[in-house]
Amino acid sequence: MIKIYHNPRCSKSRDGLKILEESGKDFQIVKYLDVPMKKEEIKKVLELLEISAEELIRKNEKVWKENYKDKELSEDEIIAAMQEHPKLIERPIVVNNEKAVIGRPPEKIKDLL
Template sequence: MIKIYHNPRCSKSREGLNILAESGQDFQIVKYLDIPMEKEEIKEVLSLLGISAEELIRKNEKDWKENYKDKKLSDDELIQAMQEHPKLIERPIVVCDETAVIGRPPEKIKDIIS
């Protein structure tokens, strides 16, 4: 099953959702701002993406600048920050089987769903 971590207010996320809809495949939409991801779910996504917690952080977000910008944080602390402030998570993220991609640009999504 394909899963998209989606923020409806983000244009890139909406483009990613359109790519999935046009693919004709079944997929699940996870509105992670409404129901924040659990720590283990964030760790699993990081593992599938093959990136560090810091690489998943949106550093231009207000929550980052006000609370974390000049601090040296461990991966666990960064994951905690993403759980507490889901806007910090890059988007959209699409998971397909044992692979995941950040849809920036959204066309990257086509690489894992075809």
């Protein structure tokens, strides 16, 4: 099952959702701001994306700049920050079986389908 980690207020996320809708494939929408991802879920997504936790962070977010920017943080500390502040997570993320992409630009999602 295809899964999109979606923020309806984000234009790139809405564009990614439109690509999935137009694909005609079944998918699940995860509004991760409403229901924050668990630590294990974030770790699995990072594994599928083949990136570090820091690479999934939106570093221009105010909460990152004010609380984390100049600190040396472990993977677990960065994941904890994402759990506490889900808007720090880059979006949209689309997972299809054992592959995942960050939909920036949204056209990258097409490679996953």
